[in-house]
Amino acid sequence: MQQGGGSDTEVTWEDQQNINKFGRLNNRFHELEDEIKIAKEMNENLEDASNELILTDDEVVRFQIGEVFAHMPREEVESRIEQMKEVTSKNLEKLEEEKDSVLAQMAELKRILYGKFKDSINLEED
Amino acid sequence: MASSSTSAVSERRGIPAAAFVEDVQTYLTQSGLDVNSSLAFLQERLQQYKLVEMKLLAQQRDLQALIADFEVSEGIYSRARIEDTDSVCLWLGANVMLEYSCDEATNLLQKNLENAKASLEVLVDDLHFLRDQVTVTQVTIARVYNWDVHQRRSKQAAAAAAKDS
Numbered sequence: 207m208q209q210g211g212g213s214d215t216e217v218t219w220e221d222q223q224n225i226n227k228f229g230r231l232n233n234r235f236h237e238l239e240d241e242i243k244i245a246k247e248m249n250e251n252l253e254d255a256s257n258e259l260i261l262t263d264d265e266v267v268r269f270q271i272g273e274v275f276a277h278m279p280r281e282e283v284e285s286r287i288e289q290m291k292e293v294t295s296k297n298l299e300k301l302e303e304e305k306d307s308v309l310a311q312m313a314e315l316k317r318i319l320y321g322k323f324k325d326s327i328n329l330e331e332d
Numbered sequence: 333m334a335s336s337s338t339s340a341v342s343e344r345r346g347i348p349a350a351a352f353v354e355d356v357q358t359y360l361t362q363s364g365l366d367v368n369s370s371l372a373f374l375q376e377r378l379q380q381y382k383l384v385e386m387k388l389l390a391q392q393r394d395l396q397a398l399i400a401d402f403e404v405s406e407g408i409y410s411r412a413r414i415e416d417t418d419s420v421c422l423w424l425g426a427n428v429m430l431e432y433s434c435d436e437a438t439n440l441l442q443k444n445l446e447n448a449k450a451s452l453e454v455l456v457d458d459l460h461f462l463r464d465q466v467t468v469t470q471v472t473i474a475r476v477y478n479w480d481v482h483q484r485r486s487k488q489a490a491a492a493a494a495k496d497s
């Protein structure tokens with residue numbers, strides 16, 4: 207964020223707090239984008255895993271817990287994967303909602319700050 | 333939108349707060365610095381903030397990895413319990429491993445997990461505070477610079493006007 211040269215507009219403490227808030231929201235926005243990407247990948251992996259499971263004939267499947275693999279009956283693996291898929295989907299939804307909220311707040315702050323400072327402030331991503 | 337209190341904290345856990353400058357002229361007069369010295373000081377402050385930020389981010393990554401490990405090991409040990417053991421051995425690090433009853437083990441892991449989570453929370457707040465100080469400093473730098481440009485232009489205009497008169 208930079209200001210153009212020679213501007214006369216005074217910066218009040220409230221303006222500073224708005225700018226700070228915008229900065230924090232922008233950071234959170236990038237964090238959320240990363241988290242959303244990870245959650246989507248997780249979803250894909252779970253899809254792949256459950257597809258593989260349908261294709262296999264094995265009765266006992268190796269299921270990963272942390273750093274170990276445990277032998278488990280196929281039905282149990284199926285239900286666990288289903289459960290994980292549900293948790294991941296809900297998480298993804300929550301993240302997308304937060305992202306929308308953050309974007310909305312940022313848009314509002316842009317309106318206020320550009321309104322007061324016009325060209326003297328730059329709130330865009332470089 | 334609730335506004336935070338106007339009385340700013342002067343520092344947080346060793347990190348100095350960036351004072352908000354109400355008026356650039358007053359700020360420069362009070363600090364007794366000329367524009368260039370003032371800008372140099374602010375730039376240096378900014379660098380220091382960035383260094384602290386990097387250190388905190390590294391600590392945050394470590395804590396997050398630790399917490400992820402806890403959650404995994406809790407899972408492993410609780411499943412091991414289902415497989416009919418009366419006690420579990422916990423790896424405490426530094427080549428030490430202790431045997432605990434299942435309850436003791438769960439409690440220990442739970443307590444460590446909560447400590448790690450609490451530390452992480454404090455760290456995240458530190459980072460937010462730091463971020464704000466960086467922003468305030470960046471804005472102050474811009475304002476001091478602009479003020480200087482404005483001063484020069486006014487002087488030039490005044491000088492030009494005096495010449496013409």
